[in-house]
Structures are given as C-alpha cells and as structure tokens.
Amino acid sequence: MQINWDTFWLEILQATADTFIMVGAALLFAGIIGLPLGIAVVVTRPGHLLENKYIFNILNPIINIFRSVPFIILLVAIIPFTRFVVGTSIGTTAAIVPLIIYAAPYIGRLVENSLLEIDPGVIEAAESMGATPNQIIFRVLVPEALSSLVLNFTIATIGLVGASAMAGVVGGGGLGDLAIAYGYQRFETEVMIVTVVLLVIIVQSIQSIGNRLSHIIRRR
Amino acid sequence: MIELKNVSKVFESGEKQVTAVQDVNLTVEKGDIYGVIGFSGAGKSTLLRCVNLLEKPTTGKVVVNGRDLTAISSTKLREARKKISMVFQHFNLLESKKVYDNIAFPLRLAGEDKPTIKNRVDQLLEFVGLSEQAEKYPDQLSGGQKQRVGIARALATSPDILLCDEATSALDPQTTASILELLKRINREYKITILIITHEMQVIRDVCQKVAVMENGKIIEQGSIFDVFSNPQTKTAQNFVSSVMNDRIPKSILHLLENDSRHIYRVTFVGDSTGYPLLSQVAKRFHVEVNVLHGQITELQDIPFGNLIIELQGKEDEIRRAQLYINQSVQLQEVLADAN
Numbered sequence: 001m002q003i004n005w006d007t008f009w010l011e012i013l014q015a016t017a018d019t020f021i022m023v024g025a026a027l028l029f030a031g032i033i034g035l036p037l038g039i040a041v042v043v044t045r046p047g048h049l050l051e052n053k054y055i056f057n058i059l060n061p062i063i064n065i066f067r068s069v070p071f072i073i074l075l076v077a078i079i080p081f082t083r084f085v086v087g088t089s090i091g092t093t094a095a096i097v098p099l100i101i102y103a104a105p106y107i108g109r110l111v112e113n114s115l116l117e118i119d120p121g122v123i124e125a126a127e128s129m130g131a132t133p134n135q136i137i138f139r140v141l142v143p144e145a146l147s148s149l150v151l152n153f154t155i156a157t158i159g160l161v162g163a164s165a166m167a168g169v170v171g172g173g174g175l176g177d178l179a180i181a182y183g184y185q186r187f188e189t190e191v192m193i194v195t196v197v198l199l200v201i202i203v204q205s206i207q208s209i210g211n212r213l214s215h216i217i218r219r220r
Numbered sequence: 221m222i223e224l225k226n227v228s229k230v231f232e233s234g235e236k237q238v239t240a241v242q243d244v245n246l247t248v249e250k251g252d253i254y255g256v257i258g259f260s261g262a263g264k265s266t267l268l269r270c271v272n273l274l275e276k277p278t279t280g281k282v283v284v285n286g287r288d289l290t291a292i293s294s295t296k297l298r299e300a301r302k303k304i305s306m307v308f309q310h311f312n313l314l315e316s317k318k319v320y321d322n323i324a325f326p327l328r329l330a331g332e333d334k335p336t337i338k339n340r341v342d343q344l345l346e347f348v349g350l351s352e353q354a355e356k357y358p359d360q361l362s363g364g365q366k367q368r369v370g371i372a373r374a375l376a377t378s379p380d381i382l383l384c385d386e387a388t389s390a391l392d393p394q395t396t397a398s399i400l401e402l403l404k405r406i407n408r409e410y411k412i413t414i415l416i417i418t419h420e421m422q423v424i425r426d427v428c429q430k431v432a433v434m435e436n437g438k439i440i441e442q443g444s445i446f447d448v449f450s451n452p453q454t455k456t457a458q459n460f461v462s463s464v465m466n467d468r469i470p471k472s473i474l475h476l477l478e479n480d481s482r483h484i485y486r487v488t489f490v491g492d493s494t495g496y497p498l499l500s501q502v503a504k505r506f507h508v509e510v511n512v513l514h515g516q517i518t519e520l521q522d523i524p525f526g527n528l529i530i531e532l533q534g535k536e537d538e539i540r541r542a543q544l545y546i547n548q549s550v551q552l553q554e555v556l557a558d559a560n
Binding site: 119121122124125126127128129130131132135139140143144146147217219 | 272274297298299300301302304305306308310312313314315317325326328329357377383
C-alpha cells in the first residue's frame with residue numbers, strides 16, 4: 001500500500017502531540033504523588049527524622065507491588081478505576097491515568113535514592129541548629145538533592161515515553177502507537193522508521209535538557 | 221553550664237546491646253574550654269551528642285544552663301539547641317549553598333529578617349577571615365576554610381556553648397593550629413564555653429583548661445590540664461600525655477641505671493619555678509654534680525611546663541640533702557630501673 005505522505009505528516013504531528021500530552025500530564029501528577037512518597041519512605045525509615053515503623057512498612061511494599069506489575073497489564077487491569085476517575089476508558093486522557101499509577105511509585109523510588117545520597121552529617125548539623133523536621137526536609141534534603149532529583153526525573157520522563165507507546169491498547173494514540181499500528185502490524189517500514197527516529201530525537205532531547213538542568217543546579 | 225549526671229547510653233542492635241557511654245558525670249563551668257580525649261570507640265562522640273540530645277541518653281540527666289534537657293518537650297529542645305552550637309569533623313556544610321548562605325542558614329531557620337542576617341553574617345565572615353570567600357561554594361574551599369565556615373555558622377545564633385566533634389581531626393597540623401587559635405579567640409572574645417572531643421592530645425594541650433580521659437564508655441580520669449599532664453594516674457592517660465610530652469625515659473638512660481650506684485631523677489616543674497636557676501643552685505650548695513640527661517619544656521596555657529631527667533653524682537648523704545632541697549620547690553621522683 002502506498003502511503004500518502006501529505007496527509008500522513010499530520011497524523012505524525014497529532015501522535016507527537018498526544019505523546020507530549022500523555023507524558024507531560026502523567027509526569028506532573030506522578031511527580032505530585034511520587035515526590036512526597038519518596039520523601040515519606042526516606043524520613044520514616046528506622047533511625048531517620050520521623051521514624052515510623054508502620055508507615056514505612058506499608059509504603060515500602062506498596063511501591064514494590066506497583067512496580068512489579070507490567071505496564072500493559074496495569075493498563076487493562078485498572079480500566080474500571082480509570083473510568084471512575086476521568087469518565088472514560090479509552091483515548092489519550094484514559095491513558096494518562098495508568099501512566100500516573102505506573103510512574104508514581106517509580107518516581108517515589110528515584111526520589112528515595114536521591115535523598116539517601118545526602119550525607120547524614122548534614123542532616124545532623126541541621127538538627128543541632130534546632131531545625132524542625134519540616135525545615136530539614138524542605139531546606140536541607142530537597143535543595144541538597146535537587147541536582148540528583150532532576151537527573152532522576154529525567155529517567156522517569158524517558159520511562160514514561162516508553163510506557164506511553166503501549167497506550168494504543170486503550171486508544172491513547174501517540175508516536176509509539178503509530179509505530180506499532182502502521183509499522184509493526186501493517187509492515188509499513190517507512191512509517192515505523194520515521195516514528196522511531198522521532199522517538200529517538202525526543203528521548204535524546206529530554207536527556208540533554210535533564211543533564212543541562214542538573215548541571216546548572218550543580219553549577220560546575 | 222553543662223552538667224552530665226549519671227549519663228548512660230545503650231545502643232540496641234537486634235539482640236546485642238552496646239553500652240557506648242556508661243554512668244558519666246561531667247561538669248563544665250561557664251567559660252571553660254573542656255576537652256574529652258579517648259581512642260576511637262571510647263564513646264566520646266556519643267557523649268558529646270548527649271549534651272544537645274542528638275543522642276538521647278538511656279539514663280541520666282543532662283543539665284544545660286540550669287535546665288534538664290532530658291525533661292523538656294521537643295519544641296523547647298529545638299529552642300535550646302540554638303544556644304548549643306556544634307562543629308563537626310567533616311564540616312557538614314550544605315554543598316548546594318554558598319559560604320554566605322551556609323552561615324546565614326541557622327538565622328534563616330530562626331526566621332530573622334534580611335538586614336539582621338546580612339549584618340551578622342558579614343560580621344562573622346570578618347571574624348573567621350573569610351570575607352573574600354562569601355560567594356564561593358564549599359567545594360571550592362580548603363579543609364581549613366570549610367571548618368571556618370562551620371565555626372562561623374555555629375556562632376551565628378550567638379550560642380552559649382560550642383560543641384566540637386573532632387573539629388581538627390581532618391586537618392593538617394598547620395591548619396589545626398590556626399583553627400585551635402580561632403577557638404581560643406572565640407572563648408576569649410565571646411565568652412563561649414567550649415567542649416571539645418578529640419583523640420589528639422596536642423589539641424588538649426594547646427587549648428583546654430580541663431580534660432577528661434575516656435575509655436570504654438567511662439571517664440577514667442579528669443582534672444585540670446596541669447594535674448593530668450604532670451601526674452597522669454591511669455595507663456591510658458599516661459599514654460596520651462607521652463604522645464605530646466616526650467616524657468618517656470629513653471633506653472640509653474635506663475641502661476645507665478643498670479649500674480646501681482647511679483642516681484637518676486625525674487623533675488617536673490610548672491610556671492614560676494622555670495625561671496629559677498634551681499639546678500645550678502643545687503650544684504653550688506651541695507657537693508654534687510648535676511647532669512641533665514633528657515627533657516623537655518613546653519607550654520600549657522601559656523605557662524611553661526617542664527619535665528627533665530637529671531642525674532646527681534656525689535656522696536650519698538650530699539645527694540640526699542640535695543634531693544630534699546629540690547623537693548621543696550619542684551616535684552622530684554627517683555627513676556628506678558624498672559620504670560619506663
């Protein structure tokens with residue numbers, strides 16, 4: 001079958017926009033959930049600022065459970081929940097909900113890693129100055145880890161770009177879906193190449209922006 | 221100023237219990253520079269953290285400025301900590317913040333306004349000699365400069381007490397000396413009570429007025445610098461004193477003692493008596509020869525402190541008389557062959 005490139009570019013444009021919307025929205029909400037989640041898992045662990053066995057022992061396995069479920073299964077399994085939240089179970093909006101659920105625990109883990117890199121001595125110093133746990137979290141932990149947080153959010157964003165390729169299952173659209181639908185299922189190799197090249201460019205750009213931003217924050 | 225009463229700290233790791241600090245009593249008077257020395261693992265770091273309750277003592281009381289810190293709420297404790305500052309071995313500066321902001325940090329936590337902070341930070345930068353480095357980041361500074369930032373930060377809230385946790389242990393000898401000089405200045409000019417823990421006896425010798433020796437979680441000896449340096453009671457204290465005083469009797473002298481007709485003495489003296497020509501007097505007054513075999517005179521708190529090994533030669537009764545004479549003004553101890 002001959003592709004009509006004049007109209008096809010429009011489709012690619014639409015798919016790119018869908019990818020950006022899905023990844024952007026999912027990143028925003030997953031960040032809003034994941035950042036506090038990561039902070040909570042750090043500060044409630046034994047010997048830390050707000051040590052709390054119960055919270056830590058609940059949050060920690062929950063993160064692992066959600067991270068164990070393959071995204072494609074999660075996508076389908078939570079359809080009733082998706083419908084409850086956004087009123088529909090198909091389309092770009094519907095794909096965002098499972099993406100959030102997929103990325104939030106992942107971001108939580110990444111945030112945890114970033115915060116654990118901070119020298120405990122710095123936290124001790126802040127405690128010795130009479131800083132409250134809140135002050136330590138928002139004026140010591142987060143600013144000290146910021147550069148590393150940015151790098152980890154970059155990783156999470158690229159992970160979302162990958163996961164969003166599966167959004168086609170619920171009619172979410174996006175570049176990944178286009179590559180699968182035309183290139184893989186209909187053997188239109190040119191389409192596949194174009195979309196994959198676009199994805200490569202997007203992932204490269206995200207990584208470069210993340211590196212640059214982290215570098216500026218670390219100012220070296 | 222600081223009173224630790226029967227303070228113990230037990231760490232529990234699973235089944236095991238480790239007693240880091242055991243039944244310690246310690247009083248630090250206002251204006252003191254008090255040193256606690258011990259080998260690593262002696263519990264001194266834990267002890268220091270009991271003072272501002274970074275470690276909560278398992279039993280005992282911590283009274284600072286007349287207030288029992290173990291009995292107050294966490295809000296009141298945080299308030300109290302603003303007057304008990306701490307300086308760390310590894311500086312513990314905020315790497316993401318400039319020197320200026322590191323020093324301003326405790327003031328911002330306390331909610332001070334901008335002009336007040338600017339004023340205070342500029343003054344502190346001047347005091348520690350880092351006015352030029354205000355806009356640098358900690359990783360652009362040398363170890364000594366980082367510690368100066370740490371000290372300036374500790375002084376920001378105008379504390380009554382400064383706790384120093386091995387503050388010079390990561391520094392080279394020259395930098396150590398300048399940091400110690402700074403601590404003395406802080407004590408003198410701001411009348412801040414300083415509690416130092418260290419494993420370096422030279423730190424104790426150079427700045428402290430009083431010292432406690434710690435081993436296995438207990439304080440095994442304490443007293444004024446002079447008492448402990450001139451007459452250390454425990455083996456550990458003797459070892460620490462030897463590490464800076466060079467007061468061990470050399471082997472060559474011990475060999476001399478194998479010939480039992482020789483009379484060798486250790487003379488220790490402090491302050492005024494250094495100015496008095498005691499040994500030449502002895503040689504003139506009695507029929508004895510005085511021979512200085514070994515020794516050292518150093519300064520403790522700007523007062524000379526001497527430790528000499530001398531030999532007296534002459535008739536037995538003359539030596540005995542000379543011995544009595546010397547003993548009137550300074551401490552004299554006969555060195556025996558089995559001494560070390």
